[in-house]
Amino acid sequence: MLLPEDLDLSxxxxxxxxxxxxxxxxxxxxVDDTNKVVDVALKLAKFYKHESCGKCSPCREGTNWTVKMxxxxxxxxxxxxxxxxxxxxxxxxxxxxLCVLGDAMAMPLSSMVKKFRGEFEEHIELARTRNPYPDxxxx
Amino acid sequence: MPRPERKTITFSIDGREVEAAEGTMLVDAAKLGDVEIPxxxxxxxxxxxxxxxxxxxxxxxxxxxxxAGCATPVKDGMVVHTQTDxxxxxxxxxxxxxxxxxxxxxxxxxxGGECPLQDISYGWGRGRSRMVEPKRHFEKPLALSxxxxxxxxRCILCYRCVRFSQEVSEDYQLVLQERGAESFVATFxxxxxxxxxxxxxxxxxxxxxxxxxxYRFRARPWDIEQSGSVCNLCPGxxxxxxxxxxxxxxxxxxxxxxxxxxxxxxxxxxxxYQAMHVDERITSPMVRDGGVLREVTWERxxxxxxxxxxxxxxxxxxxxxxxxxxxxxFLLQRMVRDALGSPHIDSRASGTLPVGLHAALSAPATQxxxxxxxxxxxxxxxxxxxxxxxxxxxLRVRKGVRRNGLKLAVATSxxxxxxxxxxxxxxxxxxxxxxFVAALDAALAGGEVAALAAAAxxxxxxxxxxxxLLRGAGEDIVIVWGERLTHGERGAQxxxxxxxxxxxxxxxxxxxxxxxxxxxxxxxxxxxxxxxxPGIGPGLTAADAGLDTPxxxxxxxxxxxxxxYLLHTDxxxxxxxxxxxxxxxxxxxxVIAHGAFLTEGLRDxxxxxxxxxxxxxxxxxxxxxxxRLQRMRQAIGHPGDSRAEWQVLAELSRRVGLDQQxxxxxxxxxxxxxxxxxxxxxxxxxxxxxxxxxPVTDAxxxxxxxxxxxxxxxAPAAAASPNGKLRVGTFRSVWAAPEVEASxxxxxxxxxxxAELAPADxxxxxxxxxxxxxxxxxPAIAHLRTGTPEGSxxxxxxxxxxxxxxxxxxxxxxxxx
Ligand code: SF4
Ligand code: SF4
Ligand code: FES
Numbered sequence: 028m029l030l031p032e033d034l035d036l037s038x039x040x041x042x043x044x045x046x047x048x049x050x051x052x053x054x055x056x057x058v059d060d061t062n063k064v065v066d067v068a069l070k071l072a073k074f075y076k077h078e079s080c081g082k083c084s085p086c087r088e089g090t091n092w093t094v095k096m097x098x099x100x101x102x103x104x105x106x107x108x109x110x111x112x113x114x115x116x117x118x119x120x121x122x123x124x125l126c127v128l129g130d131a132m133a134m135p136l137s138s139m140v141k142k143f144r145g146e147f148e149e150h151i152e153l154a155r156t157r158n159p160y161p162d163x164x165x166x
Numbered sequence: 167m168p169r170p171e172r173k174t175i176t177f178s179i180d181g182r183e184v185e186a187a188e189g190t191m192l193v194d195a196a197k198l199g200d201v202e203i204p205x206x207x208x209x210x211x212x213x214x215x216x217x218x219x220x221x222x223x224x225x226x227x228x229x230x231x232x233x234a235g236c237a238t239p240v241k242d243g244m245v246v247h248t249q250t251d252x253x254x255x256x257x258x259x260x261x262x263x264x265x266x267x268x269x270x271x272x273x274x275x276x277x278g279g280e281c282p283l284q285d286i287s288y289g290w291g292r293g294r295s296r297m298v299e300p301k302r303h304f305e306k307p308l309a310l311s312x313x314x315x316x317x318x319x320r321c322i323l324c325y326r327c328v329r330f331s332q333e334v335s336e337d338y339q340l341v342l343q344e345r346g347a348e349s350f351v352a353t354f355x356x357x358x359x360x361x362x363x364x365x366x367x368x369x370x371x372x373x374x375x376x377x378x379x380x381y382r383f384r385a386r387p388w389d390i391e392q393s394g395s396v397c398n399l400c401p402g403x404x405x406x407x408x409x410x411x412x413x414x415x416x417x418x419x420x421x422x423x424x425x426x427x428x429x430x431x432x433x434x435x436x437x438x439y440q441a442m443h444v445d446e447r448i449t450s451p452m453v454r455d456g457g458v459l460r461e462v463t464w465e466r467x468x469x470x471x472x473x474x475x476x477x478x479x480x481x482x483x484x485x486x487x488x489x490x491x492x493x494x495x496f497l498l499q500r501m502v503r504d505a506l507g508s509p510h511i512d513s514r515a516s517g518t519l520p521v522g523l524h525a526a527l528s529a530p531a532t533q534x535x536x537x538x539x540x541x542x543x544x545x546x547x548x549x550x551x552x553x554x555x556x557x558x559x560x561l562r563v564r565k566g567v568r569r570n571g572l573k574l575a576v577a578t579s580x581x582x583x584x585x586x587x588x589x590x591x592x593x594x595x596x597x598x599x600x601x602f603v604a605a606l607d608a609a610l611a612g613g614e615v616a617a618l619a620a621a622a623x624x625x626x627x628x629x630x631x632x633x634x635l636l637r638g639a640g641e642d643i644v645i646v647w648g649e650r651l652t653h654g655e656r657g658a659q660x661x662x663x664x665x666x667x668x669x670x671x672x673x674x675x676x677x678x679x680x681x682x683x684x685x686x687x688x689x690x691x692x693x694x695x696x697x698x699x700p701g702i703g704p705g706l707t708a709a710d711a712g713l714d715t716p717x718x719x720x721x722x723x724x725x726x727x728x729x730x731y732l733l734h735t736d737x738x739x740x741x742x743x744x745x746x747x748x749x750x751x752x753x754x755x756x757v758i759a760h761g762a763f764l765t766e767g768l769r770d771x772x773x774x775x776x777x778x779x780x781x782x783x784x785x786x787x788x789x790x791x792x793x794r795l796q797r798m799r800q801a802i803g804h805p806g807d808s809r810a811e812w813q814v815l816a817e818l819s820r821r822v823g824l825d826q827q828x829x830x831x832x833x834x835x836x837x838x839x840x841x842x843x844x845x846x847x848x849x850x851x852x853x854x855x856x857x858x859x860x861p862v863t864d865a866x867x868x869x870x871x872x873x874x875x876x877x878x879x880x881a882p883a884a885a886a887s888p889n890g891k892l893r894v895g896t897f898r899s900v901w902a903a904p905e906v907e908a909s910x911x912x913x914x915x916x917x918x919x920x921a922e923l924a925p926a927d928x929x930x931x932x933x934x935x936x937x938x939x940x941x942x943x944x945p946a947i948a949h950l951r952t953g954t955p956e957g958s959x960x961x962x963x964x965x966x967x968x969x970x971x972x973x974x975x976x977x978x979x980x981x982x983x
Contacts, residue, residue: 048197065819076346076347077346078346079291079345079346079347080345080346081323081342081344081345081346081347081348081349082216082218083217083218083219083220084218084220084221084260084263084264084322084323085220085259085260085263086217086348087323087346087347087349088263088264088266088267089263090347091266091267091346091347092263092297092299095299095300096299099299112296119255119256119258119259119262120259122231122232122256122261123220123223123232123256123259124220125217125218125220125234151269153537164298164299164300
């Protein structure tokens with residue numbers, strides 16, 4: 028994920044990789060600041076979970092677990108500690124899969140958590156206050 | 167395709183220099199340096215690696231990303247690390263991912279204690295869980311089949327079971343439904359997974375997702391012992407390991423032998439162990455007393471038997487069934503020949519071959535081995551349905567075609583389950599094997615084919631296509647031929663035709679090519695070699711001429727043989743020509759049988775019955791059809807009052823006047839190796855757990871010279887022309903066996919008589935699929951099967967309620983019942 032200050036970078040594989048993004052197929056998604064980062068992350072993770080073929084375990088289980096974690100964050104059943112697990116799971120996916128589909132989720136998600144940690148934490152706090160049972164994970 | 171030659175290379179792993187064959191996958195090569203790389207999805211028996219689970223990630227210098235060790239062939243100079251932080255981190259990660267959806271079932275899971283997932287989590291995992299979300303849920307356990315339970319929550323989606331079904335047994339039933347994290351294992355149509363090799367997936371599953379219904383909750387790994395032996399239910403002689411608890415066999419596992427079974431078992435071999443412990447099993451000697459069979463003491467039974475044999479003396483006819491060990495066969499033939507002075511002993515179902523033909527058909531120089539089937543340029547499957555007659559070899563043929571570019575030719579009467587894999591298929595009329603092989607010989611020689619093909623009831627073009635395929639394939643040609651080809655009155659002529667085709671296809675005998683017989687019984691080859699044939703003694707030496715099996719039946723029916731000795735065979739179940747056998751059993755005043763179950767011949771006619779010990783209680787040797795001597799080892803004690811049968815035979819022999827000087831089974835084996843020159847020097851220790859192929863020992867030079875292939879063949883017998891009736895062919899299904907009927911878990915597979923008809927014939931006769939019919943008086947259910955040659959009907963052998971052996975004419979009328 029790139030921030031407004033990164034907009035001046037040149038659009039090639041190496042530069043993008045250095046900036047912590049990935050050129051992939053070359054598509055760019057522009058997200059404006061009216062969106063909540065948690066929504067963007069969840070939408071992205073759901074997309075990859077749905078696209079995962081399920082053959083290799085890091086991608087199959089990693090995308091699936093990531094969605095579950097983000098849903099918890101969204102619903103107010105999480106603590107800021109979960110953000111560490113979330114990013115560690117992204118690290119565990121990256122580079123370990125059979126193809127790059129898993130990486131394509133892990134890269135942006137991990138930079139989202141890094142670059143918008145504050146917004147994530149804020150969301151967690153707010154959502155917890157709205158949730159009458161903030162410590163119970165629904166079975 | 168011949169075995170690839172691979173050069174040896176050196177690579178380094180965790181600082182050790184290791185030598186391995188080039189192209190070996192890293193996980194296997196690592197073992198050579200005592201380095202273990204954990205795996206889940208990798209199983210070389212299943213073919214090319216899929217690299218799915220990612221458990222085997224390793225670091226290779228010069229490659230930035232971690233690589234799957236199971237899918238990376240080792241190269242010269244490669245430098246591999248499995249102990250770096252990066253690798254450990256990846257291993258921890260994969261274990262964690264696999265446990266994301268895996269339930270905490272270990273305390274109630276059959277796999278617990280022998281579970282790769284437990285072991286690898288312990289050895290390569292972080293040891294703590296960070297996952298608090300709900301796991302996925304399925305209804306569990308479900309019956310994937312009556313034999314296999316599936317627990318989808320435990321499945322780690324390693325693909326092994328699906329790959330087995332798709333790429334090894336090729337029954338194409340198992341698939342992964344859905345996608346991604348929603349994937350689950352199921353049959354494609356939701357029907358139960360019933361297939362001849364289904365049980366292998368239980369052993370393949372690295373977790374407790376697939377468990378054996380009959381074994382579920384019967385034992386824990388710390389309650390049991392494993393004991394190696396050999397399956398004696400068919401000529402495959404797969405290496406098995408019995409799971410024993412409290413002197414009972416609770417499970418049968420494969421004991422991988424790459425040159426025998428390739429690590430698989432059929433479901434009969436895997437589940438029929440139940441028949442060892444059922445109440446119906448005969449476990450004490452019985453004597454017919456006032457017309458009723460009663461359990462008696464050993465003393466009484468041995469006394470009755472020895473008195474009756476003593477009275478009959480030269481008038482004893484003895485037949486050994488295919489599961490008889492070499493030791494039992496050897497003791498039997500000595501007792502019958504030397505103590506009772508009767509030459510009438512046989513182990514073949516129908517007809518004799520001169521010793522020179524036996525010698526030629528199994529000659530070491532032209533003896534193909536089981537692995538040769540996989541690596542030949544072409545294989546001809548002749549007059550045998552492997553999945554029924556020697557199931558495990560069916561998998562080997564499929565493997566050759568799928569993985570090694572083997573060209574397959576199939577020539578049978580009944581449509582074969584291998585037809586779909588074959589590059590050429592020919593059909594001939596039931597019983598016309600001789601004419602067919604003669605036609606094939608003519609086609610190979612470029613001679614006149616039409617008349618011979620017509621005599622065989624085969625299509626000339628099909629014969630020619632088969633010949634072209636075999637001739638053009640390459641120099642390694644294996645003929646896998648069914649013993650039934652050489653049965654009957656013209657068996658010798660058929661054998662000669664076979665030898666001639668064999669020498670045409672392999673003019674220069676060399677390893678990797680030749681003949682491989684599919685015998686009718688599990689140890690048929692061994693029985694022939696230890697002298698259980700009329701006129702042929704141990705080591706294929708000459709013995710006094712005697713009656714063969716049909717001769718024994720006819721003589722007994724005529725009142726000329728007062729005593730019959732049936733070692734592991736019920737003629738009414740196992741042998742053709744039922745009417746004569748009924749008369750023979752009725753007329754003989756003494757019928758001594760060794761049996762496990764009271765099948766009808768024993769129930770109605772036996773005068774003395776000795777219990778057949780369960781296979782897991784047996785000690786003895788078997789000779790595999792490619793010449794491998796294998797050992798059956800005793801895993802359990804003798805149930806009830808039963809005794810070792812070699813001991814029974816030795817004792818009986820002593821009582822009729824011949825002390826065979828044996829106190830243990832190994833002493834019998836020592837006598838065998840002394841009497842059979844081509845077994846000379848082979849010891850039980852050398853046979854050990856993997857067997858010894860005698861054709862490659864020095865003693866093989868003592869094998870007698872066989873009859874050469876004849877210059878000209880006899881005019882073959884022509885197939886009967888149907889003339890309004892249908893030609894009757896028979897086959898024996900893998901499930902037509904008393905131990906299948908007796909095993910509660912397998913019972914549902916015991917066949918009912920069905921008449922396989924070509925749809926066109928059925929239409930002409932006005933018979934619909936599933937209707938009741940009579941075939942020459944035998945009741946059956948009509949089974950319309952496309953591919954069945956018109957003019958033929960096929961019945962199953964070995965079905966007590968509707969015996970195909972009741973039909974002796976080659977033609978029969980098929981009518982609605
Ligand atoms: S059921 Fe067992 S063998 Fe089949 S995919 Fe699941 S874990 Fe693998
Ligand atoms: S293929 Fe034959 S030897 Fe192998 S397990 Fe089955 S019955 Fe036993
Ligand atoms: S064992 Fe290598 S990826 Fe599964």
